[in-house]
Amino acid sequence: xxxxxxxxxxxxxxxxxxxxxxxxxxxxxxxxxxxxxxxxxxxxxxxxxxxxxxxxxxxxxxxxxxxxxxxxxxxxxxxxxxxxxxxxxxxxxxxxxxxxxxxxxxxxxxxxxxxxxxxxxxxxxxxxxxxxxxxxxxxxxxxxxxxxxxxxxxxxxxxxxxxxxxxxxxxxxxxxxxxxxxxxxxxxxxxxxxxxxxxxxxxxxxxxxxxxxxxxxxxxxxxxxxxxxxxxxxxxxxxxxx
Numbered sequence: 227x228x229x230x231x232x233x234x235x236x237x238x239x240x241x242x243x244x245x246x247x248x249x250x251x252x253x254x255x256x257x258x259x260x261x262x263x264x265x266x267x268x269x270x271x272x273x274x275x276x277x278x279x280x281x282x283x284x285x286x287x288x289x290x291x292x293x294x295x296x297x298x299x300x301x302x303x304x305x306x307x308x309x310x311x312x313x314x315x316x317x318x319x320x321x322x323x324x325x326x327x328x329x330x331x332x333x334x335x336x337x338x339x340x341x342x343x344x345x346x347x348x349x350x351x352x353x354x355x356x357x358x359x360x361x362x363x364x365x366x367x368x369x370x371x372x373x374x375x376x377x378x379x380x381x382x383x384x385x386x387x388x389x390x391x392x393x394x395x396x397x398x399x400x401x402x403x404x405x406x407x408x409x410x411x412x413x414x415x416x417x418x419x420x421x422x423x424x425x426x427x428x429x430x431x432x433x434x435x436x437x438x439x440x441x442x443x444x445x446x447x448x449x450x451x452x453x454x455x456x457x458x459x460x461x462x463x464x465x466x467x468x
Contacts, residue, residue: 238352239263241282243273243299244314245291249337253286256341257348270294270302277303284310284352286344287331300331310351310391312344332391333427350419355391366401368461369448371439373398382439392417393435400449400459409456432457 240262244250247268254264265280267273270291277285285303289296300311313331332351335344366373373380375398380387389397395417410428414420418427436443450458 237261237263238283239265239280240348241265241267241273241277241285243267243270243285243291243296244288245269246288249288249314252341253344256345257286260345260349262348270296270299273299274302277306277309281307282309283355284312284348286312286314286348288314290315308390310355312347312351314339351391354395354419366398368401368404368459371397371401371448371461373401387438389435389438392431393438396431396435397439400457401461404459404461407452407455407458413456 240257242250242253242257242264243266244253245268250266250268254266257264265276265282267276270293273285273287285300287296287299291299296313300313303309303311311331311333313334315334315336333347335347366375370383371380373394378394380389380394380397396413399413399417408416410425413428414425432449433443436446436449440446440448448459448461450460452458
């Protein structure tokens with residue numbers, strides 16, 4: 227039976243999955259000193275077994291695992307339930323990063339990396355994963371979409387949407403700021419909480435979000451591209467109020 231830590235804020239459980247024992251040991255040490263409960267796995271099957279025994283609050287997952295790779299591990303874990311994932315990529319190849327984001331990873335870190343930076347990324351993802359107090363306005367609604375920030379639930383025309391943490395945060399941000407264009411740098415700062423980073427992260431998340439909220443993702447009417455700027459949420463246009 228899956229067991230979750232009783233107080234994720236006081237000691238969130240992090241599952242570190244890496245076949246390099248040196249990397250795994252260093253990452254585990256830094257996370258342990260930061261106050262996290264850390265489990266370790268050296269391959270995909272071991273990771274899935276450990277997650278089933280003690281469901282993690284977050285997974286630090288190496289992309290290049292032997293046998294079952296990190297992408298497949300991420301897919302299988304997401305099939306069991308929502309869990310934030312930070313992907314570790316051994317190369318600086320943009321295709322690796324985009325693949326990880328496409329299967330639902332919330333963030334990625336390229337090897338070699340600073341263990342302190344990884345701890346900061348873990349803190350950032352977990353902070354956004356925790357339910358926030360509901361705003362004074364309560365539910366957010368527009369163009370058939372509804373978002374409950376307190377329960378972290380979203381729906382389209384009454385059907386619940388399966389969103390990752392970042393997709394949920396991005397949709398909530400758009401609903402709070404209809405009609406305004408935002409640069410990718412602004413979205414990274416406001417939604418991810420980062421002052422720097424790879425902007426393809428924003429691009430991939432917008433594409434994934436369009437795939438879930440647009441009637442025709444190839445011709446988006448809700449999340450519009452503003453050429454030379456970034457993106458704008460247009461609920462009135464999507465509703466036919468042109």
